Amino acid sequence: MPGPDKETDLTERVEAFLSDLKRGGSGAGPLRGSAETARETTALLRKITAQARWSSAGDLMEIIRKEGRRMTAAQPSETTVGNMIRRVLKIIREEYARSRGSSEEADQQESLHKLLTSGGLCEENFRQHFAPLKANVIEAINELLTELEGTTDNISMQALEHIHSNEVIMTIGRSRTVEAFLRDAARKRKFHVIVAECAPFCQGHEMATNLSKAGIETTVIADAAIFAVMSRVNKVIIGTQTVLANGGLRAVNGTHTLALAAKHHSTPLIVCAPMFKLSPQFPNEEDTFHKFVSPHEVLPFTEGEILSKVNVHCPVFDYVPPELITLFISNIGGHAPSYIYRLMSELYHPEDHEL
């Protein structure tokens, strides 16, 4: 019977993915980019949809939620995993609603009136069985995958709208999205890029070498010089790890300082973030927000005697409040930070915010 083999195969895939996640986010910077993680998660979810045994939408959602909880627990800081799971859950809900024939509007709880009068959504337990549901869901997930593959290109296409010639652009650390963005603009325009190296991982060095190989005039500066050179910078373009529900960012450490310096000099701060980075998390959860890695990066063991008497911190992320951000550029266009909540309600269903 192909069933049990498929199942073991599936569980093997899931286990392999989980251990990859656990290893991958071990603080030397992600060994894989978020885009890759997103793609792999979605592919895995498609496989689960195809191969797991389920009879109704509710069952499928249960299975996906269970796997999703395990995946997010493996690497809590890798939020794209959770985001993709929520996207797939939303897809399932939509497909179910379409199969049932009910209009889309009934599912959206915009109106306060509906919230108070209908309790109708609670009764929706997704128990009905629809034969074409599986195929529809898999097709929708395939569409999602195609969308994911095109995100970087979609963002890069907008580069020429935001970069004029002879500009000085500042960025921090390494972001594949920003790299592609700048390289695309460099094909037609000449500008100068200043990269803050972002200690202790110094990913800015790699970014700078890649940009200079593309023919862009690049300068590497130490983190301490960010405010000193900011007065000559025209724009700050950064990537981020996550976009939070209030429009704030969870980005690599040092970004908050960069944002404050940009605000002081009234320099626009542009964030290039594809939609799969948008997460329904809020920054209040202090204990889960920050991620720390080995303090060896900051104060190496060669320092010897003083090590035992000193507290050393090495946070990986920084919170940037939405007031400091000017613009988000995503694969569906540009938005102000105040619009993020709306996008979020289109991508995710409110009941899925807690997996």
Added chain:
Amino acid sequence: MCNSCAFYHFAAVFLSLNHLLHGYEKKGDIERAKSEGKELTKEEKQRLRKEKKQQKKSKEKKDDKVIQESGKETRGDSSAASPPQPSSQSTAQKAPSAVPPPVSVPAPEAPTPADKPAKSKAELKAERRARQEAERASKQSKKGDPGPQGAVSKSKAATNELQPVVKRLPEHIQVDNPDVLKKLAKKLERQQIPLRLDYGYKVSLFSHLHQYSRKAPLTQQLSIPSTVIHPAIVRLGLQYSQGIVAGSNARSVALLHAFKQVIRDYTTPPNEELSRDLVNRLKPYISFLNQCRPLSASMGNAIKYVKKEISNIPSQCKEEEAKHKLLKCIECYIKDKIILAATAIAESSIEKISDGDVILIYGCSSLVNHILCEALEKNRKFRVIVVDSRPRLEGREALRRLVQRGISCTYVLISAVSYILPEVSKVFLGAHALLANGYVMSRVGTSQIALVAKAFNVPVLVCCETYKFCERVQTDSFVSNELDDPDDLIVTRNGHTQLENWQQEPSLGLLNLVYDVTPPDFVDLVITELGMIPCTSVPVVLRVKNVDQ
């Protein structure tokens, strides 16, 4: 504006002098002044042209006395201001003490040669104002004696206050000007000091600054034994360029100790005066040290002091006595300005540290470390967060010193400062120099810490001795800065060095800034040995110091 005011005051001085010489003036005098004023403009223009030619010649000779003499001639004839004399104002700079006698007042009024055509217009305006002033003064003098004398004393005081100190631009921020470089090369050749070559690709924003490599110290180009430069100075220069002696106070103290050694080993050659010869001896040493590493503001002030002391030695003083006196002066300077000042500052700062405080410091400032150790001795309970930055990583040195004393410390890099700031109650920063417009020049990254502290509403206190106060003004970190070896930014992680071949990449540049300026709105308080002052009171302190001297 300053120039026209200066002209105005100068004209007033001359005219009041006129009154002194000629007694109570009658209308005849006024008319004479007026007519002279009109004539002068033409005369002045002619003289301007003459002066331009003379200056071109004198630039090569660099003979101050020639210009001064010609200037004095013109001054003797005419009233209003003499044409621009950049060299004469340097003499004014060297003797900032005492109220300059009214006759020599015209000397310092010297903008750069570029201002000449504009100046003639200003001169015309000054003539008009001088005529008005003459009329006013004549009315005043009719009241009685106090009039002209009051005018004289008032104008004396006025000229003293508004003495325009127009400086020559220092060479080390004009690297992009080939004329300046040629001049420097000639000067160094004369002094037999090797010229240090710039290294690596310079970022275009900083093409006006030098960028040296640590691997090529100047001493490699010196012949051994070097007869021109005292060995103590050679050693000092090497220590500076390799970063062995770093930090504003350390560099100044090391410099003064080296000067003491030089003075001890000095013998006056026959037919020479100690006061003049020793100053000339010191000039190549200073050029050499400048080549090794650009002088800091505190070192500049120390050198000015030493030169002043040397030139104030009376000529009848015997050599031994003079040397003893000089050594004593230098020791007093170190004691007063650095050591005792640190004690005074520590006393004031300890009032600002309360029990349970969490204090954030940046990098390694000897003064701030001293303050914290003193506070610990006075049994204050606090803990310290040391913020550090690549590539210098000076914070580790501060960390070692503090941990040795038993202070509980936390250590982070500057990128984590917005994570750690919510815990902090005060920020103590050291300074390299305090500029006359209230900006604080300090290690790069200080302004960033002040910015983030301001955003989190944490008070920022800067500790600085008064000998680091400097008359320069600066608004950004570009115009006058120091570029360190760009190779310091290279780092090897996981066995992989990303930037190893950065020189081969044509569009890649590394920037290693040393200093930055913090605007005064980020700084809440400056603690000096004269008391706790706001950032904007720096020019007041400078003025008080100048009057004292």
